[in-house]
Amino acid sequence: MNIKQVKYFVETLDQGSLSAASQVKHVTVQAVSKALANLEEELGDTLLERGSNGIRPTPFGRAFYRKAIQVIDCFDELESFSESYCRTNDLDEELRLGLYTPEFFGGNQVCESIATFVEMQIGAKTTVPLAQGESGFTQLRTGVLDALIMTGTVHHPDTRCNVIGTVPPALMMACDHPLASKEYVSLSDLASYPVANPLWYSSCVETITSVYRRRTQDVRYVDLDTEGISDHLHRAQGVVITVDIDLFGKMHPDVVLRPLCPDDVVVIPICLVSMKDIVSPTLMRLYRLLLSGLALVRNGKPLVAVSNQ
Numbered sequence: 001m002n003i004k005q006v007k008y009f010v011e012t013l014d015q016g017s018l019s020a021a022s023q024v025k026h027v028t029v030q031a032v033s034k035a036l037a038n039l040e041e042e043l044g045d046t047l048l049e050r051g052s053n054g055i056r057p058t059p060f061g062r063a064f065y066r067k068a069i070q071v072i073d074c075f076d077e078l079e080s081f082s083e084s085y086c087r088t089n090d091l092d093e094e095l096r097l098g099l100y101t102p103e104f105f106g107g108n109q110v111c112e113s114i115a116t117f118v119e120m121q122i123g124a125k126t127t128v129p130l131a132q133g134e135s136g137f138t139q140l141r142t143g144v145l146d147a148l149i150m151t152g153t154v155h156h157p158d159t160r161c162n163v164i165g166t167v168p169p170a171l172m173m174a175c176d177h178p179l180a181s182k183e184y185v186s187l188s189d190l191a192s193y194p195v196a197n198p199l200w201y202s203s204c205v206e207t208i209t210s211v212y213r214r215r216t217q218d219v220r221y222v223d224l225d226t227e228g229i230s231d232h233l234h235r236a237q238g239v240v241i242t243v244d245i246d247l248f249g250k251m252h253p254d255v256v257l258r259p260l261c262p263d264d265v266v267v268i269p270i271c272l273v274s275m276k277d278i279v280s281p282t283l284m285r286l287y288r289l290l291l292s293g294l295a296l297v298r299n300g301k302p303l304v305a306v307s308n309q
Contacts, residue, residue, distance in 0.1 A: 003075050005039040006068050008032045009047060013065055017054060026133045026199040027225040080142075093124050095282040098131030098139060100150035100273075102200050102226045114149070121289055124282045132200045132226075140275060146283045147274040151243050152211075154273045156204040164290050165270040169208055170244035170257040174233045179258060186261040187216050196224040196232055196240045208241050208268050215266070243268055 011021040012032065022029045040047050047061035057065060095118065099111055111128040119126040131139060131148060139145040141158075154161045171185050179185050179193070201207050213221060224232055224240075232238035233255055244259055259265075272290070274283060 001039060001042050003072070005035045007072060008035045009039060010065060010068050010072060012036065012048070012055065013057060013061075022199075026201070028199065028223055028228065031225055031227055080144075093282065095119075095122065095124055095126045095280070095286065096145045096147075097126065097128045097272075098136055098145040098148045099128055100131050100136050100148045100201075100205075102132050102229075103130055118286065122282060122285045124285070134202050137202050137204070140273070143278060146280050147272050147286075149270070149272055150205065151268050151270055152201075152208060153206045153269055153271055154202075154204055155206060158276055159204075159273055160276045160279075161271050161273050162287065162290070163269040164272050166267045167243045167245060167270055168259065168265050169212075169268055170242055170259050172233070172240040172242045172255055172257055174237070175254045175256050177233075177237055177239075177256075179239070180256050182258060184261045185258045187212070187219065187264045190216070190239060191218045191220075193220075194222045194232070194236055194238045195219050196229075196238060197221040198240070199223055199225045208243065211266055211268070212241055215264075 008021060008025065011024055012018055015021045015024060018029050018032050018036075022032045025032065036048065043064075045060045046058050047064060048055045049058055097114070097118065099107075099114065101107075107130055111130060115126045115128040118128075128149075129145075131145065136145070136148055140148055149164075151167065153163075171179070171190075173180055177193075179189055182189070195209075197209055197213075198207065209221070213219075222232070222236075222238070224238075229240070233240070242257070244257060272287075279287075
């Protein structure tokens with residue numbers, strides 16, 4: 001039993017269906033269903049009754065739900081405690097930036113390199129953890145993070161979204177994908193292959209994929225969570241729309257990036273997102289440097305040295 005399974009169970013009862021719970025958790029229905037099946041198997045009893053009128057808890061499920069609510073509350077408190085414990089008393093001298101992306105191969109090195117680069121520019125301790133989905137924005141709203149670095153823009157009245165660079169799009173695919181041998185890939189080339197509709201972003205983010213969905217009529221988009229990326233790329237001959245940064249081509253083993261044809265390119269903004277009413281002095285220093293010409297990305301290339309070791 002793990003806390004993710006318990007949270008999926010509680011969310012399913014709260015929302016009334018597997019599909020509604022999957023939307024809240026930014027995963028596929030299959031991921032929720034599998035987690036619940038594994039949980040029931042581990043517990044040795046049935047939690048939910050599934051019928052034509054939807055789902056409802058068994059007597060054991062109702063009792064388990066009451067305990068699960070308490071456990072989740074305690075777990076969330078424990079997470080908040082661990083995140084805040086290591087902060088210094090002088091928060092003005094520490095900057096916490098979340099890199100808004102799923103986990104990827106070499107991600108820790110990328111985060112450490114960004115932190116070192118920014119720290120040298122502003123003269124204050126900087127940490128850059130990975131952040132994704134609604135949890136990333138929860139960390140932003142509660143002050144665990146000062147800002148998020150992300151591709152795409154954010155449309156939310158409580159946030160401030162500043163463009164700090166731009167980058168062209170690219171297509172991520174398996175090395176043996178039929179399109180991998182092409183120098184450039186057009187949108188029309190994608191008609192025969194499933195393209196990911198990523199569920200690991202908050203609904204308030206204008207993603208690369210959402211931009212291209214409005215421009216393509218004949219492309220088949222499939223919902224995809226982080227657990228399904230490998231199967232999507234290597235078994236389904238799927239494609240993920242991402243950004244043309246070499247580091248992103250190393251996010252997963254045996255994948256390559258292929259640029260889009262020039263006529264199909266829509267330049268993607270890289271943004272620094274913070275809360276409008278919660279801006280620390282260290283973050284203001286970073287904003288001033290960015291306004292004066294400091295760039296984290298220029299011409300699609302990150303101005304951050306990342307070791308390949």
